[in-house]
Amino acid sequence: MDVNTVAIAVLLGTFAIMIFLRFPIAYAVGLASVFCLMSMGNSLNAVCRLMVKGISSFSLMAVPFFITMGVLMGKGGISDKLIALANACVGWMRGGLAMVNIVASYFFGGISGSASADTASIGSIMIPMMVDQGYDPDFSTAVTITSSCEGLLVPPSHNMVIYATTAGGISVGSLFLAGYLPGALLAASLMIGSYIISVKRNYPKGDKFNVINFIKQLGTSIWALLAIVIVIIGVVAGWFTATESAAIAVIYSLIVSVFVYKGVDWKGVWRALDECVSTLAIVLILIATSAVFGDCLTKLHVPDLAAQAIVGLTDNKYILIILLNIILLVLGMIMDMAPIILIATPILLPVATQYCGLDPIQFGIMVVLNCGIGLLTPPVGAVLFIGSAVAKRPMEKVVKATLPFYICMIITLLLVSFVPDVSLIVPKLLGGYVPQLG
Numbered sequence: 001m002d003v004n005t006v007a008i009a010v011l012l013g014t015f016a017i018m019i020f021l022r023f024p025i026a027y028a029v030g031l032a033s034v035f036c037l038m039s040m041g042n043s044l045n046a047v048c049r050l051m052v053k054g055i056s057s058f059s060l061m062a063v064p065f066f067i068t069m070g071v072l073m074g075k076g077g078i079s080d081k082l083i084a085l086a087n088a089c090v091g092w093m094r095g096g097l098a099m100v101n102i103v104a105s106y107f108f109g110g111i112s113g114s115a116s117a118d119t120a121s122i123g124s125i126m127i128p129m130m131v132d133q134g135y136d137p138d139f140s141t142a143v144t145i146t147s148s149c150e151g152l153l154v155p156p157s158h159n160m161v162i163y164a165t166t167a168g169g170i171s172v173g174s175l176f177l178a179g180y181l182p183g184a185l186l187a188a189s190l191m192i193g194s195y196i197i198s199v200k201r202n203y204p205k206g207d208k209f210n211v212i213n214f215i216k217q218l219g220t221s222i223w224a225l226l227a228i229v230i231v232i233i234g235v236v237a238g239w240f241t242a243t244e245s246a247a248i249a250v251i252y253s254l255i256v257s258v259f260v261y262k263g264v265d266w267k268g269v270w271r272a273l274d275e276c277v278s279t280l281a282i283v284l285i286l287i288a289t290s291a292v293f294g295d296c297l298t299k300l301h302v303p304d305l306a307a308q309a310i311v312g313l314t315d316n317k318y319i320l321i322i323l324l325n326i327i328l329l330v331l332g333m334i335m336d337m338a339p340i341i342l343i344a345t346p347i348l349l350p351v352a353t354q355y356c357g358l359d360p361i362q363f364g365i366m367v368v369l370n371c372g373i374g375l376l377t378p379p380v381g382a383v384l385f386i387g388s389a390v391a392k393r394p395m396e397k398v399v400k401a402t403l404p405f406y407i408c409m410i411i412t413l414l415l416v417s418f419v420p421d422v423s424l425i426v427p428k429l430l431g432g433y434v435p436q437l438g
Contacts (some may be wrong), residue, residue: 003040008300011036021368025339026282030289036296043051047292047386054291055284060165062172063283065246066158068276069227069253070114075264075272076257078224079121082107085221088214090191091206097133098140099191100206101126102147107225109151115375115383118148123390135203136153138401139392145398147190147406149372152337153183153365156231156249159337161242162287163364165346166294169436170360173235178361182369182416189408197404267386283338290342297346306352307351317356321417324348324356325370332374336359341373362416362423369413376402376409 014035018028030047037044057186093099104126105118130140152159155176164170193320197203227249234245257264264272297303310323328349331340345367353365375383378399387394415422 001371004300005135007036007296008302008305010039011296011300011302015293025336025404026150026286026289029286029293029339029343033289033292033296034107036300046295049161050292050295051288053437054288054294057165060161060279060287062161062241062243062246063158064276064280065243065250066156067114067279068273069156069249071272071276071279072250072253072257072264072269073224073227074108074117074121075268076253076261077223078257078261078263079104079108079125081217081221081224081261083122083125085122085214085217087206088210092209093195094205095135095194095203096206097126097130097135097279098143098194098198098203101140101143102131102150102187102190102194105144106150106154106183107221109148109154109183112276115145115148115151116373116386118151119145119383119386120390121171122148127391131284133204136201136401137391138397139197139201141387141391141393141398142195142401142405144191145383146378146402146409147187148383148387149369149409150186151181152368152372153179153186155179156228156242156246157368158283159341159368162338163341163345163367166342167349167360170364174361174427175364176232176235176242177430178365178423179368180426181422182365182412185415185422186369186409186412188404189412193404193408198354221262221314227252227256229292230306248436287342288339290339293343295417297343303350306347307355309353312354315355318418320356321358324352325366325413328367328370329377332371333377333381335374337368337371337375340374341367359420359424361427362420365416365423366413369409369416373406375411375412376406 011032015028018031019025023031032045034044037047069129083100083104086100087096090096090099090103102388103123104122108122109115109118123141127137127140127144129142131137150350151157157179160175160179161172164172164175230252231242231245231249234240235242240248243362254269258266258269310320313323314320323398328340328344331344349360349363350359352366353360358366375381378384378395384395384398384402388398423429
């Protein structure tokens with residue numbers, strides 16, 4: 001074998017072994033890259049330089065701001081208000097609390113951008129409430145964890161910022177707008193699934209729709225929802241960059257959480273910032289080590305080899321799209337979201353654009369949704385674990401109850417994959433679409 005073949009085997013083999021041995025993903029990525037460089041006889045001086053270069057990006061500065069905004073708003077006591085607003089919207093339906101759970105996740109996800117935060121915050125309130133009203137606890141947990149993935153699609157999502165940077169300068173504004181309709185379709189599909197199950201099991205309805213109550217709850221929640229408006233309108237209108245809008249949103253979130261909703265005091269703010277630093281440290285070290293990993297992949301022409309291998313199986317673009325989804329779904333079962341975006345995007349994006357004719361923005365929504373489904377699947381489904389812990393239910397029973405909702409999510413994924421306008425129509429209509437080169 002030549003040097004490149006050996007280096008590829010060392011890079012991917014070491015990474016796979018470390019993942020199997022449950023190494024922290026950042027260590028697995030970093031050490032695999034170091035061993036690869038050593039096998040090629042390269043100096044390791046480049047490792048630090050590449051790591052620093054990987055996080056020295058103005059666009060990536062938006063990530064810590066969005067994380068901070070989500071934590072501050074999450075600690076600021078907005079969960080109850082968004083649940084009340086959702087209840088005013090859809091609580092009157094059969095299985096009303098399940099519908100409330102799904103709609104509340106759509107609202108809250110647009111603020112937190114995190115499926116884990118959504119599950120922990122909304123789930124801790126909604127799951128006991130649903131159980132008290134006669135809902136099956138495993139069904140209640142399944143609704144909570146699957147609906148939490150809406151927050152990954154609804155902007156502002158820091159994972160979309162990571163994808164935009166990794167993909168090479170994709171418009172963050174276009175990505176933000178592209179997530180709204182897929183997020184709404186996911187919510188609608190989950191609501192249909194919940195309604196069918198609720199009718200079958202005769203789950204209760206809530207109170208009749210009341211316009212006055214809806215307006216009242218909207219007025220209470222408007223302060224939280226305005227944070228999303230600040231970010232989206234500011235970025236799409238070109239008033240400021242995603243990073244600048246995120247910084248403004250942090251200040252706004254601080255004011256709303258402390259002075260308007262009064263859900264957190266200044267000690268709570270410091271605790272929230274401590275949580276942000278812990279989360280950010282994990283994200284940044286992963287981005288830094290992934291930069292070295294990505295450099296190794298590029299030098300060894302792994303993206304080209306992967307593209308040739310995938311295209312060699314078939315020249316049918318529809319089958320290729322299905323293969324890309326399968327690869328991303330399998331990766332989602334064994335890896336967390338950020339590393340999948342950082343590692344798989346450079347490899348699979350050329351196949352998606354050049355051989356499948358997908359717009360990079362459409363592919364980005366595919367990646368995020370696939371990763372969201374992966375968060376709900378064993379053995380590494382972080383949101384699945386959190387949901388089981390919050391509900392105090394065995395994971396295998398939660399997985400069984402989630403099976404019908406997997407179908408709903410797969411249907412949404414297929415719509416995103418094969419109907420480009422599901423992702424692109426909103427950016428086109430609102431003027432936020434920037435045509436991307438494949």
